[in-house]
Amino acid sequence: MSTGLPVLQPGLNGRPRSDVDFDETLRAHGMELQAATVDTLQVNIGKLCNQACKHCHVDASPSRTEIMTRETAAAVIDAVRRWHIPIVDITGGAPELNASFRHLVQEARAAGARVIVRHNLTVMLETGQEDLPEFFRDHAVEIASSLPYFLEERTDAQRGHGVFQKSLIALRRLNSVGYGKTGSGLTLDLVYNPVGAFLPPAQASIEADFKRELMNRYGIVFNHLYTITNMPIKRFLDYLHRSGNEERYMRKLVEAFNPATVDGLMCRNLVSVDWTGRLYDCDFNQMLELGVDPELPQTISDFDPKKFVRRRIMTRSHCFGCTAGAGSSCGGAVSVTSF
Amino acid sequence: MAYYEEDDLQRFSEIAKHRPDLFEKFMSWYQACQEEGALSRREKALIGLAVAHALQCPYCIDAFSQSCLEAGSNMEQMTEAIHMASAIRGGAALIHGLQAHHSVERVSM
Numbered sequence: 201m202s203t204g205l206p207v208l209q210p211g212l213n214g215r216p217r218s219d220v221d222f223d224e225t226l227r228a229h230g231m232e233l234q235a236a237t238v239d240t241l242q243v244n245i246g247k248l249c250n251q252a253c254k255h256c257h258v259d260a261s262p263s264r265t266e267i268m269t270r271e272t273a274a275a276v277i278d279a280v281r282r283w284h285i286p287i288v289d290i291t292g293g294a295p296e297l298n299a300s301f302r303h304l305v306q307e308a309r310a311a312g313a314r315v316i317v318r319h320n321l322t323v324m325l326e327t328g329q330e331d332l333p334e335f336f337r338d339h340a341v342e343i344a345s346s347l348p349y350f351l352e353e354r355t356d357a358q359r360g361h362g363v364f365q366k367s368l369i370a371l372r373r374l375n376s377v378g379y380g381k382t383g384s385g386l387t388l389d390l391v392y393n394p395v396g397a398f399l400p401p402a403q404a405s406i407e408a409d410f411k412r413e414l415m416n417r418y419g420i421v422f423n424h425l426y427t428i429t430n431m432p433i434k435r436f437l438d439y440l441h442r443s444g445n446e447e448r449y450m451r452k453l454v455e456a457f458n459p460a461t462v463d464g465l466m467c468r469n470l471v472s473v474d475w476t477g478r479l480y481d482c483d484f485n486q487m488l489e490l491g492v493d494p495e496l497p498q499t500i501s502d503f504d505p506k507k508f509v510r511r512r513i514m515t516r517s518h519c520f521g522c523t524a525g526a527g528s529s530c531g532g533a534v535s536v537t538s539f
Numbered sequence: 540m541a542y543y544e545e546d547d548l549q550r551f552s553e554i555a556k557h558r559p560d561l562f563e564k565f566m567s568w569y570q571a572c573q574e575e576g577a578l579s580r581r582e583k584a585l586i587g588l589a590v591a592h593a594l595q596c597p598y599c600i601d602a603f604s605q606s607c608l609e610a611g612s613n614m615e616q617m618t619e620a621i622h623m624a625s626a627i628r629g630g631a632a633l634i635h636g637l638q639a640h641h642s643v644e645r646v647s648m
Contacts, residue, residue: 351613394608401611405581409611451549525609 220454222519229459233467233513235481238505240287240470242530243268243276244483245301247475249293250323253346253359255393255436257487260293267293268475273300275477275500277307283505284312289470289530291318291483296329309339316342318530321370322363333377342387343379344426344530345371350413354395371420380422389424391532397445399456399525400427403533426532429453431484431521453520461527464534467513473500481513483530484521490514543597581610588617589624 226232246267249260268276280288288308295301295317308315317336324332336343347367348358355364371380371388378384390410394400407425414420430436432450440446471492472480477500480486493512497503527534555562573583584606591599607617 349613354613396608398605398608401609402580405579406611 220517220520222515222517225454225457225520226462229462231459231462233462233465233515233519235508235511235513236468238285238469238471238508240289240466241276241280241285242289242291242470242472242483243304244291244293244472244474244486245273245295245298245304246293248297249320250297250326251294251320251360251363253435254439255358255395255430257431257434257436257484258293259434259487264293266475267298268300268477270300270303272475272477272500273298273304276473277304277311279500279503280308280313281311283503285505286313287316288313289316289318294320294323296323296332297326302335305335305339305341309341314342315339316344319343319345321345321347321367324370324373325366333373333379336374337377337379337386340386342389343374344389344391346391346393347371347410348393348395350410350417358393358395368418368420371414371418371422375421380420388422389426390422392425392427393430397430397440397443397449397452399452400429400528400533403427403526424532426530427526427528428530428532429521429524429528431518433484433518434487450517450520453524456524457520458523458525458527461523461534464527464529465513465522466529466531466534467522470530471503471505471508477501479503481511484518485514485516488516488518490516545601548598548601579610581607581612584610585612585616585620589620592621593624593628 247258247260247264248267252261305315349355352364374388379386380388410425440449467481472483472486474486479492522528587603588607591603
């Protein structure tokens, strides 16, 4: 049902909704959340970042010291090789700041995996990272980069002063080696996060805006725009609390629950690995230290995808962030139907 | 008691208490109006924001500001919509100045 307006949701009666249980909501719709398969290993190789974005669910920043060792990275590579993992999705922090990053990319590619890097753009301007566009190109890395808006004010409000202009420099460099250009085979996807306590717009609609405005204003091209809902955890939850938006935002997520998103949730197809090698159902659960079902292997060294197929997904109230509206995943909206 | 309570936004359905049939009809019509049609959801949200300002309804302004953001509008676009509403309100007031002219002329030599 499309309501459009939060003010006109019948049946609310002012009751706070943040205490609504996610599994209970699924059951009310005759559903349960189980994994389908494991086609993606999402590897968070550390919380160190050159930025400290206000919405970051990792609480990443330049002062974080948690970072994956070479030994743990080797265990990840072993798992990718042994189990022929189709997709390795590398994230952080700024994963490029980990000394094992390039080795991990090279080995995952050599094992035949597609490699996606969650690249924050500005890290390319850090000392020693100048050749990242060529490195990405030479290893056919698929890039997914956050750019919350095509205007400076809103981007800098979320990601820090000066980030927008640096991001433009990085995007131009990526374009210059072929990323985002038709026929190059080099994928440059952008990620939209709302700059505040509201849901993202329809993905196709805002993608068209980004394509038009980034081309017209800055001559920049990219492949796809993914819309991702801000998760009510960690730094974004702190913001919600400080700004008095916590109850309202949670109510919004709960009211916008869309059962059509459940089949496409990312946790149904991936396993998340943290910097120590521990396993989770997604990167958000990882940040809450909510590991996979205790009956399953807990670390990448013991990982066996056969045991993770059809596993029970561990949920908490933040899961409403992935099922609100058109849904949200690392690949953007998950349903063509909205709420 | 304050005249406007923010929480009343979430209590709108209480209006259904005495005539639920009428509220149901209103909701059905209201929600049908929000659907994507010849106008996009974004255009409808901007119209809603403009009308909300013309009516100076704090509930509607709050709700449609959120709707505009969630439909992908930015502050520049929203501000233009608000100016449209304000300009038309201003123009509507100003054109009535001719009524004053007529009134004055009627009794003037």
